[in-house]
Amino acid sequence: MxxxxxxxxxxxxxxxxxxxxxxxxxxxxxxxxxxxxxFVEFAGFFGHSAETVKGWLxxxxxxxxxxxxxxxxxxxxLEGTICYHKTIGNKNIIIPGHDLSDQAKIDDFxxxxxxxxxxxxxxxxxxxxxxxxxxxxxxxDGSQIEDQLIYRTNMDIEIDTFWFFNATGESAVxxxxxxxxxxxxxxxxxxxxxxxxxxxxKGEAPVRAxxxxxxxxxxxxxxxxxxxxPDGITEAKICIEYLKAQEN
Numbered sequence: 164m165x166x167x168x169x170x171x172x173x174x175x176x177x178x179x180x181x182x183x184x185x186x187x188x189x190x191x192x193x194x195x196x197x198x199x200x201x202f203v204e205f206a207g208f209f210g211h212s213a214e215t216v217k218g219w220l221x222x223x224x225x226x227x228x229x230x231x232x233x234x235x236x237x238x239x240x241l242e243g244t245i246c247y248h249k250t251i252g253n254k255n256i257i258i259p260g261h262d263l264s265d266q267a268k269i270d271d272f273x274x275x276x277x278x279x280x281x282x283x284x285x286x287x288x289x290x291x292x293x294x295x296x297x298x299x300x301x302x303x304d305g306s307q308i309e310d311q312l313i314y315r316t317n318m319d320i321e322i323d324t325f326w327f328f329n330a331t332g333e334s335a336v337x338x339x340x341x342x343x344x345x346x347x348x349x350x351x352x353x354x355x356x357x358x359x360x361x362x363x364x365k366g367e368a369p370v371r372a373x374x375x376x377x378x379x380x381x382x383x384x385x386x387x388x389x390x391x392x393p394d395g396i397t398e399a400k401i402c403i404e405y406l407k408a409q410e411n
Contacts (some may be wrong), residue, residue: 171378173406174202174228176350176387180395185209189219194396196223199403204348204385205230206259213250220251228348228385229255229321231293234272237279245286255347256283257291257321263298266306273315280318289347291319296330313342320345323387324373325352325360332356334369336376349377351384351406360389362398363405374409 175195177184184191188209195203203225208216220227230253237244237256248256258276263269280290298308312318320342324335339346351373353366363370363386377384384406388398 171410172201172383173199173403174204174348174383174385175200175399175402176204176206176231176385178206178231179386179388179399179402181206182391182395188216192219192223192225195399196225198396198400199407200225200386200399202226202228202383202385204228204257205253207231208247213247217251227251227253228383229253229257229291231259232256234258234261234275238275241279241282245283245288248288249286254287255289255291255319257293257319259293260295261292263302263308265302265304269306269308269311273311276316276318280316289319291321291347292316293321293350294323295326299327299330313345318345319347321348321350321385322346323350323352324370325350325354325366325368325387328368329354329356334372336369336372339373339376339380339382343380346380346382348383348385349373350387351377352387360387362388362390362401364401370405371409374406 177191180191188211192203205227230248232244261272263272276290283290292312298312301307322335322338327335327338351370352360353363353368353370354360355366386399386402388402390398392398
């Protein structure tokens, strides 16, 4: 059952086309728009001003679903980061991962993000976290990352559905339901367990189940495909064609 009013629009994590974004971000955005993506998730701005990036987004009819922004950048220049993201129209800053390999590091992370989140919220920006596999596995000291991110912070959780599958061997569907109040976007992604990510439809991850659940919940889907085989734009095209084929 599809959530009423849910629009079948898809976004692209621009790390997927990192082979061209560094040298030609404007051209990359144009190509993404031409493929039919409606929003993008940034993975760096490569020295371009916020005003320039906003102009390109407007020119190619793209919105920003979020950005991957490291914790160090937030700690070192929170005011500047807020200003930049407001200018480009971004309301979701997502930490793309962090070293949380023991309890002391988790404690430090939690303390910092809770302070940062309060300030971001005052400025109309949400703070989220993007998982890899290690968050769902116990650390050597026995500490558990996933539960502490959920229960000790109020961050949104951007589930990377392939990395969840890679860690657990399971579909992320139950996890999506479990944290539905903290879930604003997912990474929809394919690949082989114990291996690397692949374009949608080319791996063994339970992509269709994730797709159906996202549609049911009305959760936006951001494509991420990382193998650059033969290049990022080709993979991005394969992925959006796969998603459009699921609509019928």
